[in-house]
Amino acid sequence: MANKAVHLPVLNLGATLRKDNWWVGPATTFVILTGFIVYATFRAFENDYYQVGPYLSPFYSPLIPTSGWGIPFLSPAMLILPGPAGFRLTCYYYRKAYYRAFAMDPPACAVGERNRHRYNGETKLFIFQNLHRFALYVALLFLVILWHDVYKALWFRVPGSDETTFGVGVGTLVLALNTTLLSGYTFSCHSLRHLVGGSVDSYSTAAFGQLRHTLWRGVSRLNQNHMLFAWSSLFAVAGADVYVRLVAMGVIQDVRIL
Numbered sequence: 020m021a022n023k024a025v026h027l028p029v030l031n032l033g034a035t036l037r038k039d040n041w042w043v044g045p046a047t048t049f050v051i052l053t054g055f056i057v058y059a060t061f062r063a064f065e066n067d068y069y070q071v072g073p074y075l076s077p078f079y080s081p082l083i084p085t086s087g088w089g090i091p092f093l094s095p096a097m098l099i100l101p102g103p104a105g106f107r108l109t110c111y112y113y114r115k116a117y118y119r120a121f122a123m124d125p126p127a128c129a130v131g132e133r134n135r136h137r138y139n140g141e142t143k144l145f146i147f148q149n150l151h152r153f154a155l156y157v158a159l160l161f162l163v164i165l166w167h168d169v170y171k172a173l174w175f176r177v178p179g180s181d182e183t184t185f186g187v188g189v190g191t192l193v194l195a196l197n198t199t200l201l202s203g204y205t206f207s208c209h210s211l212r213h214l215v216g217g218s219v220d221s222y223s224t225a226a227f228g229q230l231r232h233t234l235w236r237g238v239s240r241l242n243q244n245h246m247l248f249a250w251s252s253l254f255a256v257a258g259a260d261v262y263v264r265l266v267a268m269g270v271i272q273d274v275r276i277l
């Protein structure tokens with residue numbers, strides 16, 4: 020029997036038969052992402068309160084001094100933020116989130132969308148999204164730097180001396196939590212999953228097949244929680260910056276645990 024073509028009705032933007040609160044997800048995404056972008060932009064221009072004791076804000080790491088460049092408003096954060104920003108902007112999960120929240124294309128499943136006939140996929144304006152795998156390489160580099168920052172956050176200056184001593188402060192834990200969640204986000208990446216386990220017909224005969232299969236299984240397990248890592252790491256990186264900023268401003272005191 021020949022298949023009959025199914026013609027779905029064209030819905031106007033927001034039109035739907037859904038009875039649930041489908042708009043809560045995109046609206047929450049819109050508020051959180053907008054808030055993060057505004058805060059990160061403010062911090063990039065503030066160019067202050069990013070370092071205190073052994074702690075360095077992740078917004079300013081790696082710290083590349085820009086004071087001698089003679090460019091007004093240029094801060095170290097402006098040099099490095101395009102790296103992590105590009106990673107999130109091209110992330111497969113975040114694409115879904117911002118297509119729904121910002122472009123409303125579509126706003127949710129089975130809800131009328133904007134631009135029904137003008138969707139071009141990852142071409143034209145959105146062709147940069149194909150660069151995600153390269154953004155991943157940059158993100159992996161950033162992880163090495165951020166873990167080094169966590170290590171440095173374990174060494175506190177001895178008062179009245181140039182020597183340092185091992186210790187753990189609340190700030191150390193804040194930076195470690197942030198880097199742990201960023202690692203979860205990076206190691207659960209869809210592109211990384213393809214990088215370690217893709218393009219293989221048979222793991223048993225491929226070069227490093229056993230190793231690749233083990234890595235692929237590990238990334239696949241993390242990948243199931245990619246959305247969770249995406250959001251928790253976003254809050255963690257902003258939270259780590261807020262913590263360093265408040266301590267640097269003297270609003271709160273860091274507490275030494277060890």
Ligand code: FES
Pocket residue numbers: 106110111112113151204205207208209210211245
């Ligand atoms: Fe989300 Fe790669 S798919 S970080």
